Amino acid sequence: MKTLTAVLSLFISFGFAQGRGNKICFEAESAQRLEDPVCILSNNIQNTSGNVISIKEGAGNPPKRCEGLASYTFDLPTKGSYTLWCRVWWGGECSNSFTVKLNNAPSILFGEDATYKAWHWVKYPISRTSPKINLKAGRQALTIENREDGIMVDQIILSSDKRFVPVDIESTGTFK
Numbered sequence: 001m002k003t004l005t006a007v008l009s010l011f012i013s014f015g016f017a018q019g020r021g022n023k024i025c026f027e028a029e030s031a032q033r034l035e036d037p038v039c040i041l042s043n044n045i046q047n048t049s050g051n052v053i054s055i056k057e058g059a060g061n062p063p064k065r066c067e068g069l070a071s072y073t074f075d076l077p078t079k080g081s082y083t084l085w086c087r088v089w090w091g092g093e094c095s096n097s098f099t100v101k102l103n104n105a106p107s108i109l110f111g112e113d114a115t116y117k118a119w120h121w122v123k124y125p126i127s128r129t130s131p132k133i134n135l136k137a138g139r140q141a142l143t144i145e146n147r148e149d150g151i152m153v154d155q156i157i158l159s160s161d162k163r164f165v166p167v168d169i170e171s172t173g174t175f176k
């Protein structure tokens with residue numbers, strides 16, 4: 001049993017050492033630029049970290065307005081293959097996605113999962129076969145673009161640690 005425990009702890013510590021990476025977490029409402037119908041909601045939203053950004057049901061797309069965004073700039077300490085996590089609230093299957101543009105790459109379809117009316121973390125890439133998010137060190141530009149209304153976003157994370165999985169509200173900042 002002792003040997004097994006020793007082997008396991010060695011395996012776990014080796015695993016963690018291998019899995020370590022960078023992480024940046026920031027609030028969705030800290031956008032440097034917001035374009036209608038993407039807006040900040042600040043009143044009585046339960047179980048969030050401060051305020052959130054939202055496209056209210058009926059205000060966006062469908063039925064009519066395709067424009068609207070929230071954009072962010074931030075610095076990454078090292079280059080790498082990153083996972084994008086967003087803490088989101090979806091109204092339903094017509095309210096469970098947006099697109100994300102990172103620097104000059106083509107926009108990514110984000111969401112379309114089936115967890116409704118509850119805050120939860122969604123990631124991209126979804127699987128190992130999805131195209132990766134490869135980022136250089138330094139200044140990054142991330143834009144959330146209107147695709148479906150009836151959505152809210154609380155926090156955003158980029159992590160190069162493949163083992164990292166956010167659980168609830170996360171601490172904001174840059175972590176090595």
Ligand SMILES: [Ca+2]
Nearest residue numbers: 093094095096
């Ligand atoms: Ca949808």
Ligand SMILES: [Ca+2]
Nearest residue numbers: 027049051154
């Ligand atoms: Ca927030």
